[in-house]
Amino acid sequence: MGAAKQIVRVNVGGEADVPALERAPTERAIGRKVLPIVEGVVLVAALVAPLLLQDYLTVFATRVVILALFALSFDLVWGYAGIMSFGQALFFGSAGYGVALLARDLDITNIFLVLPAGTIIGLTFALLLGGFLLLGRHPSSVIFVSLGTLTGSYAADRLARGWYYLGGQNGIPSIAPMTVGSYEFSEGPAFYYLVLGILVVVYLLCRFLVRSQFGLALAGLRENEQRIAFFGYKAQHLKAIIFAIGGAVAGLAGSLYAFHEGFVWPNMVGVVVSTQVVLYVLFGGSGTLIGAVIGAVIVEGVSFWLSDNYRDIWPIILGLLLLLVILFRPLGLISFVLGERERVGSFGARPKKTEKQTEKHSLKEKRNAAP
Amino acid sequence: MPLLEAAGIKKIFGKLTALDGAALTVGENEFHGLIGPNGSGKSTLMKCIAGAEVPTQGKVSFVNTDITAFTPTERARAGMSLKFQITSVLPTLTLYDNILLALQAQSSLFDLLFSRTRGVLHDQVMTMLTQFRLADRAFDAAAALSHGQQQWLEIAMALAGKPRLLLLDEPTGGMSLEERRVTGELLQPIKQHCSLVIVEHDLDFIRDICDRLTVLDQGKVLASGTVSEIQANKAVQEIYLRRA
Numbered sequence: 001m002g003a004a005k006q007i008v009r010v011n012v013g014g015e016a017d018v019p020a021l022e023r024a025p026t027e028r029a030i031g032r033k034v035l036p037i038v039e040g041v042v043l044v045a046a047l048v049a050p051l052l053l054q055d056y057l058t059v060f061a062t063r064v065v066i067l068a069l070f071a072l073s074f075d076l077v078w079g080y081a082g083i084m085s086f087g088q089a090l091f092f093g094s095a096g097y098g099v100a101l102l103a104r105d106l107d108i109t110n111i112f113l114v115l116p117a118g119t120i121i122g123l124t125f126a127l128l129l130g131g132f133l134l135l136g137r138h139p140s141s142v143i144f145v146s147l148g149t150l151t152g153s154y155a156a157d158r159l160a161r162g163w164y165y166l167g168g169q170n171g172i173p174s175i176a177p178m179t180v181g182s183y184e185f186s187e188g189p190a191f192y193y194l195v196l197g198i199l200v201v202v203y204l205l206c207r208f209l210v211r212s213q214f215g216l217a218l219a220g221l222r223e224n225e226q227r228i229a230f231f232g233y234k235a236q237h238l239k240a241i242i243f244a245i246g247g248a249v250a251g252l253a254g255s256l257y258a259f260h261e262g263f264v265w266p267n268m269v270g271v272v273v274s275t276q277v278v279l280y281v282l283f284g285g286s287g288t289l290i291g292a293v294i295g296a297v298i299v300e301g302v303s304f305w306l307s308d309n310y311r312d313i314w315p316i317i318l319g320l321l322l323l324l325v326i327l328f329r330p331l332g333l334i335s336f337v338l339g340e341r342e343r344v345g346s347f348g349a350r351p352k353k354t355e356k357q358t359e360k361h362s363l364k365e366k367r368n369a370a371p
Numbered sequence: 372m373p374l375l376e377a378a379g380i381k382k383i384f385g386k387l388t389a390l391d392g393a394a395l396t397v398g399e400n401e402f403h404g405l406i407g408p409n410g411s412g413k414s415t416l417m418k419c420i421a422g423a424e425v426p427t428q429g430k431v432s433f434v435n436t437d438i439t440a441f442t443p444t445e446r447a448r449a450g451m452s453l454k455f456q457i458t459s460v461l462p463t464l465t466l467y468d469n470i471l472l473a474l475q476a477q478s479s480l481f482d483l484l485f486s487r488t489r490g491v492l493h494d495q496v497m498t499m500l501t502q503f504r505l506a507d508r509a510f511d512a513a514a515a516l517s518h519g520q521q522q523w524l525e526i527a528m529a530l531a532g533k534p535r536l537l538l539l540d541e542p543t544g545g546m547s548l549e550e551r552r553v554t555g556e557l558l559q560p561i562k563q564h565c566s567l568v569i570v571e572h573d574l575d576f577i578r579d580i581c582d583r584l585t586v587l588d589q590g591k592v593l594a595s596g597t598v599s600e601i602q603a604n605k606a607v608q609e610i611y612l613r614r615a
Contacts (some may be wrong), residue, residue, distance in 0.1 A: 053551055056393070098400065137442065138442070209484070212483065212484055212485065212486045213471070213475055213478065213483040213484075213486045213487075213488065214480070214483040214484045214486075215488055216464075216471060216475070216483075217460070217472065217475070217483055218471050219463075219464060219468075220461060220464075220472045222459060223461045223463065223464070224459055226423075226443070227455070227459045227461070228460075228472065228476070229442070229443045229444045229447070230421070230422075230443045230444075230446075230531065231447055231451050231452075231472070231473050231476035231528075231594070232444055232446055232447030232448045232453070232476040232477050232532060233444065233476050234444055235444070259613070277389075309598075340512075341512060344463045344464060344512075346465070346467075346468065346470060346485070346488075347471070348486035348489035
């Protein structure tokens, strides 16, 4: 229903005189409209932010951009592939710990070493956990996967707290700054633009991924895993792959986070951060990449503002707010401006002759129907 | 050698014996109807053949291979396809993407990532949609279709991968008379390259389209033969009269 409405609305905007049903269907009718605008606005806002913000707010904004990157990883896994990962922090935090150890024990802080290392740590942990949870001969249930990931995250938290080498409860403090040659990335605009650049690149890669034919397979996976297995898809493999990619992105975010904050602590692998990222994505809008980014920005921004102004009761206000959005806007804030049709979108490069062919086919169709 | 051979299929759910030594043999390019009263085990037999259930006992062979323990994915790759009883088109995707999803199932991961097969598959997608009279709605969401059209889309999806055997569970369920007639027409041309096993309550539909029938009753095969043989069969008339 929603989809039909969306198409009609788009038609009204484009060619108001032609009734929707009489027009030959073209992909133009469902072409992207709102998303590029939202993406553009967010990008411009992000680019000018450090110019307008005070220094301590730029530091905060950097943290938010890193968390947005983290949110993308969960969105890929849940929003696009329908895998309920309640343990995304495991990959985020273990990469954080990994790069912190590299810096502490081996004095490796070169950005071209630590970021790939963090990404690989996230990828490896996700492959191990995903392989165990997802690669059975028969599809694993949602409950099994969500509890499995949750348990993984919880166990990592306990392990980090108890392990002296990892600093126990206190984690690893005063990590040396990330470097390129002799330049050190400390908090501030340079670090901000670095993570923003990384976010943009990862965002574009994710968009390429979810809009490819692989993305179509993911959509099938999300909507009806059993159905696509009957088409001959190796559904479990698809899930493990996207889960690993999500882990890699989370690992990249985690290593940036560790260097930005200058320390890592057990919460970073634990359930709290795992839940936080779920909230970002549900709040902003799962199944859209920009929704995940917006969700992270708004949830973090609102908590920052609330904790400043309502010192005692801000978590309650935030909780209520989140609850309202999830109750009344299950597709997240982005669904205020984004229609269902555009959210789902289309997949793969469009063959150039599509429109002509479609018209030809539908003409032939009419001819067939005529007698 | 028959295309599909299921023999001695037994399926027990707890205390209920749904199938008790049922059998089904389908030849190349044969339309085979599976009929019987409610609860006779038709759907269970279909599921055992399709891989949605594993039989407690018995053997299913397909193109000379024992597929009893194959997963649905492996069966699909061997050339078997299934249309579910409950329509399971993907409602938020367009018709075009629904068909493309079915068609690209056997593309390699690399091809999927770089969208290398869409250009090649485009014509096949449009051919399927045209064949099932859905081409002019190619870019509508599947949810916007009528129930009958969703069933056709689903049959088109099941046929997209050019299977050698298509299992249809109640294809005309909930359809109007006119839609039923059209469904019959749509299915005829596939006989050239595909066999069909069809579970259906509408006996007129079955009679029009099938070459052979198997009648199940209480999990056992009551009779199997050509349509006219079955129509003349006393035992079959008996169970259908008893039910009426």
